[in-house]
Amino acid sequence: MARIVMKFGGTSVANLDRIRNVARKVAAMLDAGHEIAVVVSAMSGETDKLVGYVREAAELYDPREYDAVVATGEQVTSGLLAIVLQSMGRRARSWSGWQLPIRTDDAHGAARILDIETAPMLAAMAAGEVAVVAGFQGVSAQGRVTTLGRGGSDTSAVALAAALKADWCDIYTDVDGVYTTDPRIVPRARKLAQITYEEMLELASVGAKVLQTRSVEMAMKHGVRVQVLSSFEDKPGTWVVDEDEIVEQELIAGVAYARNEAKITLINVADRPGVVAAIFGPLADANLNVDMIVQNVSHDTGTTDVTFTITRTDLPRTLDLLERLRDTLRYERVISDANVAKISVVGVGMKSHAGVAQRMFKALADKGINIQVISTSEIKISVLIADDYTELAVRALHSAYGLDALDAAE
Amino acid sequence: MARIVMKFGGTSVANLDRIRNVARKVAAMLDAGHEIAVVVSAMSGETDKLVGYVREAAELYDPREYDAVVATGEQVTSGLLAIVLQSMGRRARSWSGWQLPIRTDDAHGAARILDIETAPMLAAMAAGEVAVVAGFQGVSAQGRVTTLGRGGSDTSAVALAAALKADWCDIYTDVDGVYTTDPRIVPRARKLAQITYEEMLELASVGAKVLQTRSVEMAMKHGVRVQVLSSFEDKPGTWVVDEDEIVEQELIAGVAYARNEAKITLINVADRPGVVAAIFGPLADANLNVDMIVQNVSHDTGTTDVTFTITRTDLPRTLDLLERLRDTLRYERVISDANVAKISVVGVGMKSHAGVAQRMFKALADKGINIQVISTSEIKISVLIADDYTELAVRALHSAYGLDALDAAE
Incomplete structure (x- = not known):
C-alpha cells in the first residue's frame, strides 16, 4: 500500500470522455489498495478563455481579481472528476x-x-476517499484566492506529495516521458527510464518543457519522487529522482535545443569597472531576460566586446533600449543576429568524466558547424550556432554520445 | 447618501461590453455619493454550460459537487466587474x-x-469601495460551496440588502419593469410604477417571471424595497413595496396567463374520506406539481368528479401514474385536456372591493369564452379556459379593469 499523488494536465481532462479516462486510472490505483490524492488542471482552453476575459476587461488588472477569475477553471474540473469517480462507485470529494x-x-x-x-x-x-484537489491555486493570509502561475498545477501536485509524505507523485501528461532528445528531430531518441532532478532542471531551462521548473525544484528540495507518464497509454514513464537512486548513470541524459534565441554583440565597449552592470542592469529593469553572456578579453584600445543572448521576440525592444543607452555605455556599434539556436548536452555524468565538452566540440566540427558562444554549468554545456544547423547538430550530438536507440522505427 | 444593492442578471453581464455598461451604471451611483454593493449572476449561458458538464459527468450527481462546479460562473463575473470598475478609476473588490x-x-x-x-x-x-458579490451562492457549516437554486441571485441581492440594512435593492434585468400584462399580447399594457409584494408573488406564481419567487418572499419578510429596472435603458422601473407605501391603489395590478397547463378530470371517484389524499399523495411523491384543484358535489351514486391542473409536460407521466392507481382510487374514467390556459387577475384592491370577480366573469362571457375551472385567493382570481382564447381573454380583461394605457403606440 502506497500513498500516491496523481496529477492530470489540461489535455488529460479536456472533456468528459477524457475525465472518465482519468477516473478509470484513479480507480485502478485505488482498487490496488493505494491512498490517492488527485490534482487536476483546468480543461484545456479554459484557462486561456478566462485569461482572455481578464485582458479584455482591462489592460492593467488587479492581480487579486485575475486570480479569483482564473482559479475557477480547476474548481470545475475537480468537481467533475469527483462526480465521475462517484458514478463509478468510488468515494471522492473535491477540494x-x-x-x-x-x-x-x-x-x-x-x-x-x-x-x-x-x-x-x-x-x-485513509477511509478510502479520493481527494480531488484543484491545482494551480491557494489562498493568501488575507483570504484572497491566489494562483501559482501558468503550469502551476505541477507545483501543486509536488507540494501536496511533500505535505502528504506521499510515496511518489505521478504527473500524467500528453507525452509518455522524458526523451534523450526531441523525437521529431531524432527518430532514434530513447525514452529515459530515469533522470535526476538536476538534469531535469537543466533540460527545462533549455527548452524541453515537460515539467514546470518550479515543481522540479520543489521535488528536489523535498525529495519527492516524480514520474512523468502518459494519460493516454498504459506504460511506465520517466522517473525524476535523486542522483543516488540512479544505478547505471549515463554520461549524458539528453540533448536539448532552443530556437527562440537572438544574439547581440556590443563592439568596443569601454572596458571599465561596472560596465557590465551598466549594460545588464537596465535590461533587467526592462524585464528583458538575458541568457548566455560572454565577455572577450580587452582590446589594446582599452575596449572590449560583450556578447549576450535574449529571447528572440525581445530583440526589437532590446535594440531600442541599447540605442537609448548609447551615451552611457559608450560602445562603438551593435551587431545582432536573430538566426541562432542554442544546443545543450545535459548529464550529471560530466561531473566525474573528462572529455565531455571535447566530444561535443569535435562532433560539431566534424559536421562543419561553427560554434559562436559557449556557456557551461556543472552538468550542462550549451553552444550557440546558426539556426539552420539545429537539426544536424542535435542528430550529430545524439549519436556522438551513444544515445541512439538500436531498434527505433525510422 | 443611500446604501444600495444593485443586482445584474445573466443577460446584463453576458460579455465584456455589457459588463462595462454595468460598471458605468455602478460608477454613476457611486459618484452620486451612495454606498454600493453589487450582486452579479454568471454570464448568460455559463450556468447552463456548467450544469451540462455535471449532467454529462453522471446522471445522479453529488449535489455538493454540482454546487462546487456551478458556483464558479458568478465568481468569474464578480472578478471581471471589479476589474472593469478599477479600470474606470473606482475602488472595487469581488467577494x-x-x-x-x-x-x-x-x-x-x-x-x-x-x-x-x-x-x-x-x-x-464606507471607505468608497464597491463590494462586488458573486450571487447564487454561499457556504455551508461544513465549509462546502452551496447554491440557492436557479435564479438565486435575486435572493442573494435581497438577502444582502436586508443584512446591510440597505435603503433599497435595484434588480437590473432585460425588461424595464413589471407590466399590467404581457405587452406582446396587449400593446396598451402599462408599466406599473409600484406593485405590492403580495401582488408580485401572485403574478410570479401565474407565469410573470420577473423576480424569483423566493426573493420576493424575502423582501416582504424583511421589508426590503425592491426596484425592477432595465440594465439597457436609463429610466425608472417598477417598485415592489409594502401595501402601505402605495398611495393610489388600483383595483387590479395586472392580468397574467400561463399556457403550460393541462387539465385532468377523474370521473365518478368513490366519494369517501381520504380519497383526495389518495389521489394527490402519490402525485406529490412522483414530483408531479398540482396547481388548481376542484372537487364537485357528490353525485347521487356516492361518487364525485375531481378536476385538477398540472404542468403540461407532466401530462403523460401523470396519466400513466393514474392508470396504475386505478384499482386503489376506483374511478370510472379519466378525461384530460392539454389545450387549456390559466388566466389570472391580481390585485390587493380586490380585498376591499366587491364585484371584482363578477367583472371578470362578465368580460369573458361577453366574448363567449367558457370558464372551465375557477380558483381564487385573497388577491387573485384564476380561471381555466381553452388555450385558443388566451389572447382574447387577456385583452378583454385588461380593458375591463381599465388598465389600457391612453397613449400606447399600436
Whole structure:
C-alpha cells in the first residue's frame, strides 16, 4: 500500500470522455489498495478563455481579481472528476485551494505555497476517499484566492506529495516521458527510464518543457519522487529522482535545443569597472531576460566586446533600449543576429568524466558547424550556432554520445 | 447618501461590453455619493454550460459537487466587474460566497441563506469601495460551496440588502419593469410604477417571471424595497413595496396567463374520506406539481368528479401514474385536456372591493369564452379556459379593469 499523488494536465481532462479516462486510472490505483490524492488542471482552453476575459476587461488588472477569475477553471474540473469517480462507485470529494487550505504568500499570479493543511484530507484518504484537489491555486493570509502561475498545477501536485509524505507523485501528461532528445528531430531518441532532478532542471531551462521548473525544484528540495507518464497509454514513464537512486548513470541524459534565441554583440565597449552592470542592469529593469553572456578579453584600445543572448521576440525592444543607452555605455556599434539556436548536452555524468565538452566540440566540427558562444554549468554545456544547423547538430550530438536507440522505427 | 444593492442578471453581464455598461451604471451611483454593493449572476449561458458538464459527468450527481462546479460562473463575473470598475478609476473588490461569508444550510442546489457576515464589506463600502458579490451562492457549516437554486441571485441581492440594512435593492434585468400584462399580447399594457409584494408573488406564481419567487418572499419578510429596472435603458422601473407605501391603489395590478397547463378530470371517484389524499399523495411523491384543484358535489351514486391542473409536460407521466392507481382510487374514467390556459387577475384592491370577480366573469362571457375551472385567493382570481382564447381573454380583461394605457403606440 502506497500513498500516491496523481496529477492530470489540461489535455488529460479536456472533456468528459477524457475525465472518465482519468477516473478509470484513479480507480485502478485505488482498487490496488493505494491512498490517492488527485490534482487536476483546468480543461484545456479554459484557462486561456478566462485569461482572455481578464485582458479584455482591462489592460492593467488587479492581480487579486485575475486570480479569483482564473482559479475557477480547476474548481470545475475537480468537481467533475469527483462526480465521475462517484458514478463509478468510488468515494471522492473535491477540494478547492481555500478549502484545504493550501496557504500561499500574496504574490498574486505567481504565488508560492507556504504550507498545506493535510489532516482532513489524510483522514478521508485513509477511509478510502479520493481527494480531488484543484491545482494551480491557494489562498493568501488575507483570504484572497491566489494562483501559482501558468503550469502551476505541477507545483501543486509536488507540494501536496511533500505535505502528504506521499510515496511518489505521478504527473500524467500528453507525452509518455522524458526523451534523450526531441523525437521529431531524432527518430532514434530513447525514452529515459530515469533522470535526476538536476538534469531535469537543466533540460527545462533549455527548452524541453515537460515539467514546470518550479515543481522540479520543489521535488528536489523535498525529495519527492516524480514520474512523468502518459494519460493516454498504459506504460511506465520517466522517473525524476535523486542522483543516488540512479544505478547505471549515463554520461549524458539528453540533448536539448532552443530556437527562440537572438544574439547581440556590443563592439568596443569601454572596458571599465561596472560596465557590465551598466549594460545588464537596465535590461533587467526592462524585464528583458538575458541568457548566455560572454565577455572577450580587452582590446589594446582599452575596449572590449560583450556578447549576450535574449529571447528572440525581445530583440526589437532590446535594440531600442541599447540605442537609448548609447551615451552611457559608450560602445562603438551593435551587431545582432536573430538566426541562432542554442544546443545543450545535459548529464550529471560530466561531473566525474573528462572529455565531455571535447566530444561535443569535435562532433560539431566534424559536421562543419561553427560554434559562436559557449556557456557551461556543472552538468550542462550549451553552444550557440546558426539556426539552420539545429537539426544536424542535435542528430550529430545524439549519436556522438551513444544515445541512439538500436531498434527505433525510422 | 443611500446604501444600495444593485443586482445584474445573466443577460446584463453576458460579455465584456455589457459588463462595462454595468460598471458605468455602478460608477454613476457611486459618484452620486451612495454606498454600493453589487450582486452579479454568471454570464448568460455559463450556468447552463456548467450544469451540462455535471449532467454529462453522471446522471445522479453529488449535489455538493454540482454546487462546487456551478458556483464558479458568478465568481468569474464578480472578478471581471471589479476589474472593469478599477479600470474606470473606482475602488472595487469581488467577494465569493465563502469569502464574506454568506452562510447557508446544507440543502445543496436549493440552499437557504442563514446569515451574512457584513462587517468587512460595510467597512469597505464606507471607505468608497464597491463590494462586488458573486450571487447564487454561499457556504455551508461544513465549509462546502452551496447554491440557492436557479435564479438565486435575486435572493442573494435581497438577502444582502436586508443584512446591510440597505435603503433599497435595484434588480437590473432585460425588461424595464413589471407590466399590467404581457405587452406582446396587449400593446396598451402599462408599466406599473409600484406593485405590492403580495401582488408580485401572485403574478410570479401565474407565469410573470420577473423576480424569483423566493426573493420576493424575502423582501416582504424583511421589508426590503425592491426596484425592477432595465440594465439597457436609463429610466425608472417598477417598485415592489409594502401595501402601505402605495398611495393610489388600483383595483387590479395586472392580468397574467400561463399556457403550460393541462387539465385532468377523474370521473365518478368513490366519494369517501381520504380519497383526495389518495389521489394527490402519490402525485406529490412522483414530483408531479398540482396547481388548481376542484372537487364537485357528490353525485347521487356516492361518487364525485375531481378536476385538477398540472404542468403540461407532466401530462403523460401523470396519466400513466393514474392508470396504475386505478384499482386503489376506483374511478370510472379519466378525461384530460392539454389545450387549456390559466388566466389570472391580481390585485390587493380586490380585498376591499366587491364585484371584482363578477367583472371578470362578465368580460369573458361577453366574448363567449367558457370558464372551465375557477380558483381564487385573497388577491387573485384564476380561471381555466381553452388555450385558443388566451389572447382574447387577456385583452378583454385588461380593458375591463381599465388598465389600457391612453397613449400606447399600436
